[in-house]
Amino acid sequence: MTQPLERIPPAVRRLRPAGYTVVRFGDGSFLLHRRACAVAALLAAVLAVTAVVSLCVGESYVSPTEVVHVLLGQPSPDELVVGTLRLPRLVTGLLVGAAFGVSGALVQTVARNSLASPDVIGVTHGAGAATVTAMTFGLTSYTVLPYVSVVGGLAAAALVYVFAWRGGLHATRFVLVGIGVSIALGSLTRLFLTKGDYLVAQQAKVWLTGSLNGRGYDQAAPLALVLAVLVPVLVWAAYAQRMVSLDDSTATALGVRLGPVRLGLTSLGVVLASVATGAAGPVDFVALLAPQIAHRLTRTAQIPLLSSALTGATIVIVADLLARRLFAPVELPVGVLTAAVGAPYLMWLIARTRRGREGT
Amino acid sequence: MSRATRRRIAWTVAGMLLLFLAVLLSLALGSRQIAPAEVYDALLRHGTGDDAQVVRALRVPRTVVGVMVGLALAVAGVVMQGITRNPIAEPGVLGVSQGAALGVVCAIAFLGVHTPAGYVWFAFAGAGLAAVAAYAVAGSGRGGASPVKLALAGAAMNAFIASVVSAIVTTDARALDEFRFWDVGSIAGRDGEVVARTWPFLLVGLLLVAVVARGLDALALGDDVARGLGHRVALVRAVGALAATVLTGVAVATAGPIAFVGLAVPHIARALVGSDHRWVLALSTLLGPSVILVSDVLGRVVFAPSEVPVAVMTALLGVPFLVALVRRKATVPA
Numbered sequence: 024m025t026q027p028l029e030r031i032p033p034a035v036r037r038l039r040p041a042g043y044t045v046v047r048f049g050d051g052s053f054l055l056h057r058r059a060c061a062v063a064a065l066l067a068a069v070l071a072v073t074a075v076v077s078l079c080v081g082e083s084y085v086s087p088t089e090v091v092h093v094l095l096g097q098p099s100p101d102e103l104v105v106g107t108l109r110l111p112r113l114v115t116g117l118l119v120g121a122a123f124g125v126s127g128a129l130v131q132t133v134a135r136n137s138l139a140s141p142d143v144i145g146v147t148h149g150a151g152a153a154t155v156t157a158m159t160f161g162l163t164s165y166t167v168l169p170y171v172s173v174v175g176g177l178a179a180a181a182l183v184y185v186f187a188w189r190g191g192l193h194a195t196r197f198v199l200v201g202i203g204v205s206i207a208l209g210s211l212t213r214l215f216l217t218k219g220d221y222l223v224a225q226q227a228k229v230w231l232t233g234s235l236n237g238r239g240y241d242q243a244a245p246l247a248l249v250l251a252v253l254v255p256v257l258v259w260a261a262y263a264q265r266m267v268s269l270d271d272s273t274a275t276a277l278g279v280r281l282g283p284v285r286l287g288l289t290s291l292g293v294v295l296a297s298v299a300t301g302a303a304g305p306v307d308f309v310a311l312l313a314p315q316i317a318h319r320l321t322r323t324a325q326i327p328l329l330s331s332a333l334t335g336a337t338i339v340i341v342a343d344l345l346a347r348r349l350f351a352p353v354e355l356p357v358g359v360l361t362a363a364v365g366a367p368y369l370m371w372l373i374a375r376t377r378r379g380r381e382g383t
Numbered sequence: 384m385s386r387a388t389r390r391r392i393a394w395t396v397a398g399m400l401l402l403f404l405a406v407l408l409s410l411a412l413g414s415r416q417i418a419p420a421e422v423y424d425a426l427l428r429h430g431t432g433d434d435a436q437v438v439r440a441l442r443v444p445r446t447v448v449g450v451m452v453g454l455a456l457a458v459a460g461v462v463m464q465g466i467t468r469n470p471i472a473e474p475g476v477l478g479v480s481q482g483a484a485l486g487v488v489c490a491i492a493f494l495g496v497h498t499p500a501g502y503v504w505f506a507f508a509g510a511g512l513a514a515v516a517a518y519a520v521a522g523s524g525r526g527g528a529s530p531v532k533l534a535l536a537g538a539a540m541n542a543f544i545a546s547v548v549s550a551i552v553t554t555d556a557r558a559l560d561e562f563r564f565w566d567v568g569s570i571a572g573r574d575g576e577v578v579a580r581t582w583p584f585l586l587v588g589l590l591l592v593a594v595v596a597r598g599l600d601a602l603a604l605g606d607d608v609a610r611g612l613g614h615r616v617a618l619v620r621a622v623g624a625l626a627a628t629v630l631t632g633v634a635v636a637t638a639g640p641i642a643f644v645g646l647a648v649p650h651i652a653r654a655l656v657g658s659d660h661r662w663v664l665a666l667s668t669l670l671g672p673s674v675i676l677v678s679d680v681l682g683r684v685v686f687a688p689s690e691v692p693v694a695v696m697t698a699l700l701g702v703p704f705l706v707a708l709v710r711r712k713a714t715v716p717a
Contacts, residue, residue, distance in 0.1 A: 186706045186710075187709075196709050198534070199534055202537075202538050203705040204702060206643075206702070207698045207701070207702040211698075231549070232545075232546065307546065353554045355553060359546045359547075363543065363546050363547070366540070369539040369542075370540070373535050
């Protein structure tokens with residue numbers, strides 16, 4: 024495989040797919056999708072601008088210059104508002120959106136189904152049920168709740184996986200079982216809402232819709248830690264995505280063990296969605312929307328992980344900005360806005376799906 | 384009399400016995416155990432003891448509400464599965480119950496309606512809108528509504544409505560307090576007035592279903608065959624959908640959203656008496672109330688002295704059923 028470059032005839036070199044640039048370093052080389060890179064750069068720029076706008080706007084307006092001052096650590100009269108109140112919330116939103124975006128990209132790749140998302144396969148309902156249960160039993164500390172919700176999300180996903188497994192994992196069966204388990208967990212959650220006292224119910228209700236209100240570094244820290252640890256795994260995931268996108272017989276012929284690869288990618292997606300849910304509650308539909316938008320922008324063969332992360336973060340920031348300002352002074356949970364946009368989009372996707380093609 | 388008919392009659396009689404037993408349990412069991420003799424005394428001989436008071440004031444209304452709700456949900460499930468030819472169609476799964484819930488929330492928050500008897504019109508309106516929307520979404524595009532498309536459309540509808548509902552209850556604290564007790568789906572604490580207000584709608588729904596029962600049999604053979612047999616397919620679907628909406632509205636306005644009864648009961652009934660809709664409907668009217676009452680009694684007894692609302696019990700009992708249904712075939716027809 025490490026044939027010197029000069030000996031490759033020119034005709035073979037032209038077999039390189041259109042739209043790619045070859046990047047070489049030493050003996051190795053990889054293909055870079057030019058459009059995907061451009062889109063990622065553009066998304067990053069949009070995200071940066073949105074983030075600054077989000078820091079400027081609120082009950083009091085802070086000028087962009089002051090915001091930049093605060094970000095650079097220079098003394099500023101707006102240190103309190105921007106640095107202490109808005110920045111932690113923004114950081115949490117960024118991480119939550121990125122995690123949901125990547126999670127959705129992975130689950131949709133494995134399911135080969137643009138309709139699949141962690142919301143649909145029970146993860147967020149599992150995390151929700153676990154958290155509300157914990158709240159009812161007097162555990163209201165925001166430093167502990169994220170872990171509870173991660174355990175809940177993983178447990179629910181495992182349950183769906185076991186129920187849907189029958190000599191293989193069929194996408195249709197997976198989705199139907201996921202919806203069923205979600206309904207059961209949702210009703211358990213409602214049960215605990217009636218058991219708790221009124222204040223706990225109010226708090227749980229807001230959390231259940233997905234809110235960044237009052238969230239800060241306490242919630243962002245575990246999420247950031249998990250994301251940092253997972254970076255090498257995500258590089259593997261980007262590579263593994265290509266294997267599971269092959270049709271089954273090709274992949275098997277090439278010696279790819281599809282089962283473990285699929286399980287690995289799904290678990291990664293579930294962990295990301297659960298951790299994000301733990302930080303901000305189930306912010307619905309970001310995991311569904313972000314990969315779809317990113318995929319349409321880049322037009323790559325696989326759903327792009329980096330662009331999905333950037334898109335997810337942008338969606339959450341914009342939605343949170345609107346949630347804060349739309350009915351000011353009353354603040355809506357950010358999940359209300361993402362669901363209000365995401366659910367109609369999901370319906371549009373469903374309406375376009377041709378019968379018999381859902382599994383593919 | 385053919386063997387099939389004897390079998391159907393036998394199961395129907397068994398269903399009647401089951402319902403009788405369920406009613407008896409619902410009247411006798413709870414935080415206070417009451418002997419059947421006392422129940423008989425309270426109902427038919429105007430007993431005056433404490434037990435008789437409990438039976439008449441609390442258990443009887445609760446049992447009547449349970450029968451109504453079970454009846455409405457089971458029949459709505461049969462009709463929905465019939466007109467969509469879809470094995471997982473059900474008021475809860477399709478988002479129709481959530482639609483009714485949204486109607487109720489709006490009534491509480493914006494119009495100051497505070498009694499279940501007043502909710503019912505808003506529940507109808509919400510249920511109707513959600514049913515039309517979910518089916519329109521799933522049914523559009525080439526190929527029409529498959530089970531997965533319908534389930535996903537329902538899930539999307541559920542999520543969308545849930546977000547609107549929570550937007551309302553986040554901005555209106557009083558509405559949340561009232562709504563959260565109703566939203567859990569329970570037949571406890573619903574008084575006789577609810578029954579008095581909603582039974583005419585239940586009756587209308589059931590009559591509409593009776594009218595289209597034969598049409599549902601024809602639909603099962605496919606639209607073309609049904610048309611060939613002289614049935615007006617669109618009319619059957621429209622009347623069926625109207626009936627299912629009214630029945631769901633009755634159930635939700637009375638007891639809140641209760642999932643899986645409308646899913647499970649029709650399947651069980653079909654497994655017992657075959658696919659003839661008139662028999663399926665007859666048996667479902669017996670099994671639906673039985674399932675609700677037994678779930679409610681279990682909810683009272685298992686975690687005594689506190690109670691688990693009936694909707695939680697049916698969801699916990701119903702999910703294994705759905706899983707079994709989905710697993711029965713190697714691949715679900717997409």
